[in-house]
Amino acid sequence: MxxxxxxxxxxxxxxxxxxxxxxxxxxxxxxxxxxxxxxxxxxxxxxSNKEDILKKLFHNTIHDDLSPKAEELVEGINDPRLKLYEFVRNHLHYFGDDYTLSRIIQIEARQSSSEIREAMKPGIRRYFTLIEAIIEDGQKKGVFRKDISKKTARQVIFGSLDEVVTCWVLSSRTYPLSSKVDEVYRALLTAVYNFSFIENFPWTMQPKEFSTK
Amino acid sequence: MxxxxxxxxxxxxxxxxxxxxxxxxxxxxxxxxxxxxxxxxxxxxxxSNKEDILKKLFHNTIHDDLSPKAEELVEGINDPRLKLYEFVRNHLHYFGDDYTLSRIIQIEARQSSSEIREAMKPGIRRYFTLIEAIIEDGQKKGVFRKDISKKTARQVIFGSLDEVVTCWVLSSRTYPLSSKVDEVYRALLTAVYNFSFIENFPWTMQPKEFSTK
Amino acid sequence: MxxxxxxxxxxxxxxxxxxxxxxxxxxxxxxxxxxxxxxxxxxxxxxSNKEDILKKLFHNTIHDDLSPKAEELVEGINDPRLKLYEFVRNHLHYFGDDYTLSRIIQIEARQSSSEIREAMKPGIRRYFTLIEAIIEDGQKKGVFRKDISKKTARQVIFGSLDEVVTCWVLSSRTYPLSSKVDEVYRALLTAVYNFSFIENFPWTMQPKEFSTK
Amino acid sequence: MxxxxxxxxxxxxxxxxxxxxxxxxxxxxxxxxxxxxxxxxxxxxxxSNKEDILKKLFHNTIHDDLSPKAEELVEGINDPRLKLYEFVRNHLHYFGDDYTLSRIIQIEARQSSSEIREAMKPGIRRYFTLIEAIIEDGQKKGVFRKDISKKTARQVIFGSLDEVVTCWVLSSRTYPLSSKVDEVYRALLTAVYNFSFIENFPWTMQPKEFSTK
DNA sequence: CATGAATGAGGGTTCATTCAT
DNA sequence: TATGAATGAACCCTCATTCAT
CATH class of the missing domain: 1.10.10.60 (Homeodomain-like)
Structure with missing residues (x-):
């Protein structure tokens, strides 16, 4: 260097x-x-300017550090469920281990203007792509449901993780973020899991059908 | 008036x-x-000042309008699954119908300082409480799983919806937000559903157990 | 009324x-x-405006209240020395009895612009005229010195009283202002007294003459 | 520099x-x-702010310039009467030579808030201390009277000078301020002079005694 | 490469004053 | 006569950015 x-x-x-x-x-x-x-x-x-510092900080973190780490971690795994687990675990440990970083990514980076957020997209897109790749792989292998698009699944997964981290940051870290891994994983797994092997899914039917009225 | x-x-x-x-x-x-x-x-x-405008705008929306509407909607429903459905539908329609409002709530309100965000908490808390009430009701009735806490379930639900709306706003609204209702509902329902009636849940075991290695 | x-x-x-x-x-x-x-x-x-309030307050006090009172008090007295004494006593009692008023006259009225101070002149002039009348009377009667002009004598008298009141106001009134009457009077009396009946006044000669060098 | x-x-x-x-x-x-x-x-x-400019201006003038000059001037003099004379002369020449400065010190500095005036105190205190030192020296040497406290004497001296300068400033300088030196000095000297060597001072008795009534 | 003194546009906020009611 | 909601000019101060050294 x-x-x-x-x-x-x-x-x-x-x-x-x-x-x-x-x-x-x-x-x-x-x-x-x-x-x-x-x-x-x-x-x-x-x-080039103050915004650039924030952009680079974000990009360096998400695109050049978090994303490669997550990609590498997932790469060697075959089972999509395990991929998802490792992804969730990595995400929560990554931010849980560095509060300062979390605060910036979760809170401060959102104080920037639209333009700067636009500039941050490429960084986050790499991370999004990885999530969608996990989903796609799971769908191909028949483990994850196909009645939910890659994109929507990604939004659910990322949105959930994001909210969990934000709440942790705002809670003044009264608990270790890593303690949330299993619980969050359980929810996200079933959110994207393929239950088609089970006959009669009253819970997947249109709500009206199981309406009590 | x-x-x-x-x-x-x-x-x-x-x-x-x-x-x-x-x-x-x-x-x-x-x-x-x-x-x-x-x-x-x-x-x-x-x-009282510029921040106050944003605070009031947020509070008027989330606490005084969205929350009561959602509460009323859910109140008359018995089946927790239907409650969740109506909640999701309402959320996405509410924001999908008012882009300007969505942009502020999703993007601009996050540009505010920590203090102002603190002041917004009471508004959002009412909405959070409603989500947790739905979860709790479902858990009591045995429809929703108990191995995920109310709080975590709420984070997954709100985080997912929030991310879906944010992406829609940033996508320049190339699709109607309401078209996402069913897909998102399906994911969130299974995320919190109680599958214990099914024996052998390999997908709920610890990841290591179904590891292919 | x-x-x-x-x-x-x-x-x-x-x-x-x-x-x-x-x-x-x-x-x-x-x-x-x-x-x-x-x-x-x-x-x-x-x-007519905010400044006008201050002007009227000042005028009402100095021109319409303090001055008439002082004039009336002095009128019936023959001895210029006693006139001076009563004037000093009245001034210090007047302000010493009303701190709020003193604060405004001594401090706040001086925060006004030049124009407003100009407008206050007529009020204070009446008071000045009275002081100069006392001096003139004393000079005519041979009691007060003539080698000091009316105007200068007035400046010394008013300036001294003003400073005494101001210090009292700024001292947070740790002592009664009236306790200063005798001391101040003694100084002011000798300041304007006619000592010509005493022969050889080394202390009135030009300083150089009694220089020790 | x-x-x-x-x-x-x-x-x-x-x-x-x-x-x-x-x-x-x-x-x-x-x-x-x-x-x-x-x-x-x-x-x-x-x-640091607008007030600070005024404070510094005042302090630079009174504390760092006028006071040292006056101190130096007085230091080499033995006779307290001459000390007083030089002090008066210096004061009136100092301000008489710089109208702009006089205007600020006499008029504008009094437009400031109580807090700022408080901050100006240390500057003026040095000047006050010098006046009181002259008085004290005169009292010790038996030249100045002891029936007037240092503090009161200082108030009379400073108040008189202050008023003389203020009137000059407000008079649009129709006469040179320095022309007032001798007159003012004469008044102030007798104001603080020790007349005890003269027997029977009807003019120092309590006013009532020479009352004509 | 590095500096940090200098810049000056920009914005939130106050408040004396007005005027329709 | 009385009101008080509405006004909008005015101002202090911050700070991202530049550039001469």
């Missing part, structure tokens, strides 16, 4: 803690620079 | 469209006032 | 306490109106 | 003339910056 990369990471780390501490909008570039032990102007040699 | 309430609503509506158009942080009080056809200072006769 | 005058006094009294409590600039017309138990707009039926 | 100090003085001078011209409250930071030929924000690199 050359000098440039070192300073780059230095700024990113400083930004991480400053954003987490005081929120994105109230954090000033000057404070980040001070924390990084460099001059204000130096920040602009590595990042 | 007296004059005061009319002007109050006037400002709230103006704020709604301005927030949706340019985002909370880039929206200026002056612009809201202009859109409402009133003087800048008048805004401060009805709201 | 008719209704009009009653309300006029009502506002003036409310203003007096509000100005004293929070200072002229931080006091709002609205707060004065509330304290007076009337509508905001009503204030403008009796006063 | 380095660059920083130059710009600091630049702003202070600009503020001095702007305050004098339009008064403290009507002067805007923006106008001061423009007069100093710098950007609005630059002001805040040298002063």
């Amino acid at each position: 050359n000098k440039k990369e070192i300073k780059y990471g230095l700024i990113l780390n400083a930004a991480k803690s400053v954003f987490a501490e005081m929120g994105y909008h109230k954090a000033s570039v000057s404070k980040i620079a001070k924390k990084a032990g460099i001059g204000d102007g130096t920040v602009y040699l590595y990042f | 007296n004059k005061k309430e009319i002007k109050y609503g006037l400002i709230l509506n103006a704020a709604k469209s301005v927030f949706a158009e340019m985002g909370y942080h880039k929206a200026s009080v002056s612009k809201i006032a202009k859109k409402a056809g009133i003087g800048d200072g008048t805004v401060y006769l009805y709201f | 008719n209704k009009k005058e009653i309300k006029y006094g009502l506002i003036l009294n409310a203003a007096k306490s509000v100005f004293a409590e929070m200072g002229y600039h931080k006091a709002s017309v609205s707060k004065i109106a509330k304290k007076a138990g009337i509508g905001d707009g009503t204030v403008y039926l009796y006063f | 380095n660059k920083k100090e130059i710009k600091y003085g630049l702003i202070l001078n600009a503020a001095k003339s702007v305050f004098a011209e339009m008064g403290y409250h009507k002067a805007s930071v923006s106008k001061i910056a423009k007069k100093a030929g710098i950007g609005d924000g630059t002001v805040y690199l040298y002063f």
Whole structure:
């Protein structure tokens, strides 16, 4: 790692803690620079502007770290259910182990403008693609239901995990996030599981049919 | 409705469209006032500050409108599964029918500071309580599983719905949100359903047990 | 006293306490109106603007109350020294008995713009005229020195009294202002006294002459 | 003097003339910056806020310039009467030579809030201490009377000088302030002079005794 | 490469004053 | 005469960004 990369990471780390501490909008570039032990102007040699720092922070985390880790983890697994389990476990451990990071991804990154969120899409898309790949694999193998699209399944899985992490962050971490793994996994597995081997699914029929009225 | 309430609503509506158009942080009080056809200072006769507008907008929506509607809808229903269905249907129709509102609730309200989000909690809590009541009812009646806590079930349900709406908003509404109702319902129902009547649930065992390795 | 005058006094009294409590600039017309138990707009039926209230308050006090009282007090006295004594005594008792008023006259009235101070001149001029009349009378009678002009004598007398009152106000009134009467009188009397009956006044010669060098 | 100090003085001078011209409250930071030929924000690199400028201006003048000068002047003098003379002369020349400064100190600085005046106290206290030291020295040497406390004597001296300067400022300077030196000195000297060597002081007796009634 | 002093646009908020009722 | 809702000008201050050194 050359000098440039070192300073780059230095700024990113400083930004991480400053954003987490005081929120994105109230954090000033000057404070980040001070924390990084460099001059204000130096920040602009590595990042084009304040939003760029947040974008890079997000991308570095989701696209360049979390996603590869999750991909690697899932790659060697055959059973789609186990893939899902490992994915859930990894997600909750990843954020549960780094509160500062969680706070930024869950709270501060959402304080950014539409444009910046747009710029974050590529990062999150890689993660989404992985989720959808797990689903698709499960559907092909007949383990996961086909009456729910990849996309919807992904939204349920990611939305659930996201909400669980956000609640944990906002709860001031009164419990370890990892303790939620099994429970969340159970819910998500059955959400996408293929129950077609069971005859008569009154619970999959249209609601009206089992209406008590 | 007296004059005061009319002007109050006037400002709230103006704020709604301005927030949706340019985002909370880039929206200026002056612009809201202009859109409402009133003087800048008048805004401060009805709201204590800019944040207050967003807070009231959120509270008026979630606590005073969406929640009561959902509560009423669910009240007369006996079957927990149907309750869940109606809840999901209502949520997606509610936001699907008002893009401007959805954009604010899903995107802009998250641009606010931690403090403001804290102030929004009471509003959302009423909605959360309703979800948990549905779950609890289903658990008592033996229809919903008991190996998932109310809180986790609520996180999965709300997180999923939230993500579905957010994706719809960010997708520039290329499809009607209501078209997602059945699919999402199917996933969420099975996520919380009580399958204990079926013997041998390999899919509920610990992942390791069905590991192919 | 008719209704009009009653309300006029009502506002003036409310203003007096509000100005004293929070200072002229931080006091709002609205707060004065509330304290007076009337509508905001009503204030403008009796006063042309906020500055006018302060002006009237000052004029009512200095020109219409303090000055006449002092004039009346001095009128029946023959000895200029006694006149001075009574004047000093009256001044310090007058302000010493009403802290709220003192605070406004000494502190708040000086926070006004040059224009407003200009408008206050007529009020204070009457008081100044009285002081100068006392001096002139003393000079005519040979009791007070003539090598100091009326105007300068007045500046010394008023300036001293003013400073004494101001210090008392700023001291949070840890002592009764009236306790200062004799001391201040002694100083002011000798300041203007005619010592020409004493031969050789080394202390009135030009300083250089008694220089020790 | 380095660059920083130059710009600091630049702003202070600009503020001095702007305050004098339009008064403290009507002067805007923006106008001061423009007069100093710098950007609005630059002001805040040298002063924490608008009040701070006034405070520093006052302190720089009274505490760091006028007081040391007066102290130095008085130091080498033995005769308390001469000390007083030099003090008076210096005071009137100091302000008489700089109308802009006088206007601010005499008029604008009094437009500030109580808090800011509180912050100005340390500056003026140094000046007060010097006056009291002169008095004390005179009392010890038997030249100044002891039936008037240091504090009261100081109030008379400072109050008189202050009033003389204020009247000069408000008179639009139709006469040189320095022309007042001898007259004012004569009054102040006799105000604090020890006349006990003269027997029978009818003019120091209680007023009642020489009452004509 | 690095700096940090300088910038200046921008915005939330207050409040004296007005005027329709 | 009395009201008080409405006004909108005015202002302090912040801070992301630049650029001369």
